[in-house]
Amino acid sequence: MAEKKSWLPRWFYQLASPRWCYEFMGRLLPWFGAGALLLLVAGTVWSLLYAPADYQQGNSFRIIYIHVPAAILAQSCYMLMAVAGAIGLIWKMKVADMVAKSCAPIGATIAVLALATGAIWGKPTWGAWWVWDARLTSMLVLLFLYLGVIALHSAMESDATASQATSVLALVGLVNIPIIKYSVEWWNTLHQPATFTLTEKPAMPTEMWLPLLVMVIGFYCFFAVSLMLRVRNEILRRERRASWVRTLLDKV
Amino acid sequence: MNQPVSNAGVRPVNPGMAGLFWAVMKRDLMLAFRRRSDLLNPLIFFLMVASLFPLGISPEPTFLEQIAPGVVWVGALLATLLSMDSLFRSDFDDGTLEQTLLSPQPLFLVVLAKVLAHWAMTGLPLTLMAPLLGVMLFLPSEGMTGLMLSLLLGTPTLSLVGAIGAALTVGLRKGGVLISLLVLPLYIPVLIFGAGAVQAAVTGLPLGGYLSLLGAMLALGVALAPLAIAAALRISVSG
Numbered sequence: 001m002a003e004k005k006s007w008l009p010r011w012f013y014q015l016a017s018p019r020w021c022y023e024f025m026g027r028l029l030p031w032f033g034a035g036a037l038l039l040l041v042a043g044t045v046w047s048l049l050y051a052p053a054d055y056q057q058g059n060s061f062r063i064i065y066i067h068v069p070a071a072i073l074a075q076s077c078y079m080l081m082a083v084a085g086a087i088g089l090i091w092k093m094k095v096a097d098m099v100a101k102s103c104a105p106i107g108a109t110i111a112v113l114a115l116a117t118g119a120i121w122g123k124p125t126w127g128a129w130w131v132w133d134a135r136l137t138s139m140l141v142l143l144f145l146y147l148g149v150i151a152l153h154s155a156m157e158s159d160a161t162a163s164q165a166t167s168v169l170a171l172v173g174l175v176n177i178p179i180i181k182y183s184v185e186w187w188n189t190l191h192q193p194a195t196f197t198l199t200e201k202p203a204m205p206t207e208m209w210l211p212l213l214v215m216v217i218g219f220y221c222f223f224a225v226s227l228m229l230r231v232r233n234e235i236l237r238r239e240r241r242a243s244w245v246r247t248l249l250d251k252v
Numbered sequence: 253m254n255q256p257v258s259n260a261g262v263r264p265v266n267p268g269m270a271g272l273f274w275a276v277m278k279r280d281l282m283l284a285f286r287r288r289s290d291l292l293n294p295l296i297f298f299l300m301v302a303s304l305f306p307l308g309i310s311p312e313p314t315f316l317e318q319i320a321p322g323v324v325w326v327g328a329l330l331a332t333l334l335s336m337d338s339l340f341r342s343d344f345d346d347g348t349l350e351q352t353l354l355s356p357q358p359l360f361l362v363v364l365a366k367v368l369a370h371w372a373m374t375g376l377p378l379t380l381m382a383p384l385l386g387v388m389l390f391l392p393s394e395g396m397t398g399l400m401l402s403l404l405l406g407t408p409t410l411s412l413v414g415a416i417g418a419a420l421t422v423g424l425r426k427g428g429v430l431i432s433l434l435v436l437p438l439y440i441p442v443l444i445f446g447a448g449a450v451q452a453a454v455t456g457l458p459l460g461g462y463l464s465l466l467g468a469m470l471a472l473g474v475a476l477a478p479l480a481i482a483a484a485l486r487i488s489v490s491g
């Protein structure tokens with residue numbers, strides 16, 4: 001075939017090779033692992049011991065350092081899943097399918113973490129474990145979307161079909177997320193005035209948001225580590241008949 | 253004797269876009285009319301679900317009139333969902349779906365016609381039946397217009413979105429429960445604005461905003477959902 005100048009960079013095509021990805025992720029893993037460990041430990045110690053207590057909520061606000069990173073990550077994880085699914089659908093990249101598949105359980109877990117920490121935080125602040133607040137509800141719906149993707153994937157026998165089908169579902173969900181988000185927000189404000197306004201978020205002082213930033217980056221690094229571990233496992237499982245996997249396994 | 257079979261003399265029929273659309277719709281409507289029990293089941297389900305609420309919660313008229321908009325809407329939503337599984341099932345089982353995918357006609361239109369026919373068989377009767385349920389649940393008469401209009405604009409969206417789930421699960425033997433898991437989260441905006449419109453009508457607030465939003469979602473659904481349905485059908489049939 002005649003060489004055609006492609007507008008996509010070379011590394012994009014390299015991503016299509018499971019073997020290249022496996023080795024590349026193997027090289028990245030220690031860095032992200034060290035980063036996640038360092039940032040999470042430092043961030044936790046900093047936020048729990050040294051950050052100042054909130055003037056209204058006291059020490060109970062400190063759960064924000066788990067809650068907010070989890071909530072942000074749960075949303076970005078869905079984005080990543082949908083984008084990886086789209087790449088898998090368009091360029092038929094096996095690795096993109098594997099990334100999309102690996103995102104779903106991690107994202108669902110993190111969404112549960114965000115909901116659980118939210119409930120624990122809500123009890124002392126609002127006096128209830130759960131309120132039908134717009135943001136809580138949209139996070140719950142996000143969890144439902146993840147669960148739907150997981151259920152669909154596990155219902156299909158062929159890996160290739162399951163990946164394509166879940167990618168379509170993830171993309172449909174991606175179109176719907178903004179609609180769901182705004183509808184839930186309007187629903188809440190239309191129905192009744194908020195009875196629980198979370199003390200109008202004070203412009204956070206630096207010593208409060210800096211540890212939060214550390215925690216967010218730490219969560220992302222942790223996410224990268226667990227995603228890469230899952231994708232590497234998935235590569236080995238699906239490519240188990242390839243010769244390079246055989247030689248790799250013989251060495252172990 | 254043994255003449256080679258050739259279709260060179262057969263003139264290809266080109267029905268045109270509108271012709272194709274009507275042909276598919278007519279076929280689906282005819283098939284639906286020949287299996288009347290399938291047609292009635294969602295309606296009976298709708299009626300039964302609505303009658304469960306007074307039994308399960310409270311028969312007090314003042315209380316029921318408060319929950320009526322939501323109950324009727326949730327009932328309509330579940331009834332639509334229940335009927336979704338059959339949308340592509342029989343076509344998939346007898347191979348018609350495969351032939352449709354192989355045909356050179358634009359799948360977008362075929363799918364849209366099928367969904368419209370399905371809506372005419374479920375969403376439209378549900379809309380027409382809704383006032384009966386409204387009366388059963390003591391919905392104030394001011395709310396009836398809001399109920400009918402919101403269902404008229406909302407149920408086609410439900411059919412379109414549900415068809416995505418139906419298309420994704422048509423190849424699976426046990427698709428029924430799975431469809432609900434996939435589709436219910438996507439139904440939430442329609443439910444919110446649909447029930448909101450009825451609530452607004454009851455309290456005498458203007459309906460325009462809710463109906464515009466329902467219309468906007470319908471427009472978005474008509475433009476985008478057939479693409480997703482077509483892609484999902486191709487995946488389900490090839491897998």
